[in-house]
Amino acid sequence: MGCAGLNEIPQQFKKRMPCEVKPRFLVVYGSQKGQAQSIAEGIAEEAGEHGLVAELSCLNQNDKYNLEKENAPVVFVVSTTGDGEPPDNALPFVKRIKKKTLPADHYKHLCYALLALGDTNYANFCNCGKTIDRRLQELGAKQFYATGHADDGVGLEVVVDPWLEGLWEAIKGALSKMASDREGLLKGDLRDLARENPDLSAPDVQLNLLSLTDNQNCDSAGASVQTDSKPAASPSAPATQTAISDPRPASLAASRGLAAQSGGTARVSASAADTQTGGVGVSHAVLEASLTRSLPPLSESSLNVPALPPPFLDVSLQEDAMEEIDAPLNRETLLEVAISRAVQLTRGDSVKTALLLELDVSAHPTMTYQPGDSFDVLCPNRPTEVGEMLHRLGLQDQRNHRVQVSLQKDTKKKAAQVPSYILQNKTLQYLLTWCVEIRAVPKKAFLRALVEYTGDGVQRRRLQELCSKQGAAAYNLHVRDPSLSVLDLLTAFPSCSPPLGLLIEHLPKLQPRPYSAASSSLQHPGKLHFVFNVVEFPACSGRPAGRQGLCTGWLSDLINPILVYPGKAESSGSPSLPKIHVSLRPNCSFRPPSDPAVPFIMVGPGTGVAPFIGFLQQREKERQQNPETVFGETWLFFGCRHQDRDYLFREELEGFVSSGALNHLKVCFSRDAQEAEETPASPAGPRYVQHNLLLNSQHIADILLKQNGCLYVCGDAKNMAKDVNDTLIEMIRTELQLDQLEAMKKLAGLREEKRYLQDIWG
DSSP states (O other): GGGGGGGGSSSHHHOOOOOOOEEEEEEEOOOSSSSSHHHHHHHHGGGGGGGGEEEEEEOOOOTTOTTTTSSSSSSEEEOBBBBBBOOOTHHHHHHHHTTSSOOOTTTTOOOEEEEEEEETTSSSTHHHHHHHHHHHTTTTEEEEOEEEETTTTTTHHHEEEHHHHHHHHHHHHHHHHHHHHHHHHHHHHHHHHHHHHHOOOHHHHHHHHHHOOOOHHHHHEEEEEEOOOOOOOOOOOOOOOSSSSSSSSSTTTHOOOOOOETTTTEOOOOOOGGGGGTTTOOOOGGGGOOOSSOTTTTGGSSEEEEEOOOOOOEEESSOOOOOOOOSSSOOOTTEEEEEEEEEOOOOOOOOSSSSEEEEEEOOOTTTTOTTTTTTEEEEOHHHHHHHHHHEEEOGGTTSEEEEEEETTTTTTOTTTOOOOOSSSSSSHHHHIIIIIIITTTHHHHHHHHTTTBOOHHHHHHHHHHHHHHHHHHIIIIIIIIOOOOHHHHHHHHHTTTHHHHHHHSSBBBOOOOEEESSSTTTTTTTTEEEEEEEEEEETHHHHTSEEEEEHHHHHHHHHGGGOTTTTOOOOSSSOOEEEEEEEEESSSSSOOOOOTTTOEEOOOOOOGGGHHHHHHHHHHHHHHOOTOOOOOOOOEEESSSSSTTTTTTTTHHHHHHHHTTEEEEEEEHHHHHHOOOOOOTTTTOOSSSSHHHHHHHHHHHHHHHTOOEEEEEEEEEIIIIIIHHHHHHHHHHHEEEEOOOHHHHHHHHHHHHTTTEEEEOO
């Protein structure tokens, strides 16, 4: 038969012999606020530099990928939101893989790596990533690269950067192994073919094996592309094609052209001028590093600068002016409600200003809520900051011109699309007021892009440092930790003049701010209460003047005419009531037990007490309506600085104790206790809520471990929630005589049973 035997190979064997020039892999992401998506997009964009092809999909895009049949390596990038929950666009996938009916070998063919994003300020660190990781392995999938757990509490890049550096060799190793495994499988298939077809001669089989090996060698060659060669200096990035002129100095293009290095980074050498300040030589001994100034060794180091993000949007302004709009449009889920009452809960000399707002929701029957639910408030960017941004961009005269945004036809950005929150044909003023978060802390990729539009050499070098691997600590200290905005950076680096398109590409969506309901609709029908502290950002090297939080400052200004505060009675007139836009976001887990007989414990210092006011108002009304019902025991642990300045809801809490809705009220005052410690004649009491928990350890353990009770924690994630969590572990360890690990597992079990619940924020 000779070579004719080749034509008799069944079709299913032929399909296994493609020769791909660039081997492919799959990147899938789950992202709530865009960080995981941005990292996944970066992986997809960089793949070509390593001789690979990446297919990018969101986990909810079921029509674009199929893990059940995927035969290439898969890279997951997933974040965690809320109390350890998956992002909205990853939730269906997580539910799907958690089905108990899936067989143990469901994903035995799958080869994957996973990068999980989280924040150690929250108890369920990287919980979504850990859940996917664990479940994939339970279903037979194999890892080809160690999982990364990146902590937003200290800076994602601490883990993300080295994880990405090692990813490429790991992908190539996985591709090589998978190709080798396929080759072995194909050889076995042909041997089976020879046994099943005795008419084929031995030379025919040998020739088939050689042919298959050649095809597999082609795969292997594509999978082992060398990445250690250094390409020539990268050309200038293409300017965003817009109707707005590029404001960069003419000399800037000539000053660019950073020598690219493998891994999509560039090496930048420090010059003598870079170590000076404003062109004047100053002794380093008398200088301190700041946002705009660095010191050795950073100022004298070569830098690993990230690859320049490819532009992807065309932005133009249409000169037909439109009327300025001061309210959000096309917000189907938003309801406009009036603020019917505003009360300052703290004394004027308190460190923090806590405000209680009452919303009139009686006109909106869909605005039904339960204690423990939360809702979103959509606030605009401050007009002064929008005006400063327009002035900085040189566009103040075009504030009422229509903005048109489209994709660049030749963009190199993978899966590029016009952001859905950029509404077309709205004014520039509207876009900067209601669509983008101009207060957002710029990511390193944004800083890298700003380098290209910075004319001064010293300022350009400093921006390179701040986005470099070597400048990670400086970025955290001077940009991330003080929460600087892009406007702060543009003020600090006056020679930086980016085009409007760059800002639209990098600024995230203006996010609504969530607040917990601090009332029960049974107690206050048609009303919704919430409580907040007015956030204060102090002045720093990149922010000469302090400022208030975006939403809390806006609300504080808005309600000032109707605000009732200590020493001021409610107005007898009928002032015009301010209005805001809100939407309900039900929290089906952070609610009182459905069975009234179940005992529960609430821990809520400061404004963390807010949802528990709703819990107790509900309990009080239920007790009045159902006097024969058996109700479980209730405990509340509250704390603040001073008893006479910021003891929120004191009268109402004491009223709950009198009515029986609250059985045990445990309070502590940290600064009063501190002052008492300094005065030996006055014995100090517990300073913080965790100290009061320890004093009542036996009762708490009995409720949680023997009575199947519940525990709720609300408030600060960075300190209080961690301390309470550690205290609970210590209590369980002591009461049950367990070691540390077993106590931690026991507490984790309470979480799994939804009997230890948190509503916390950073």
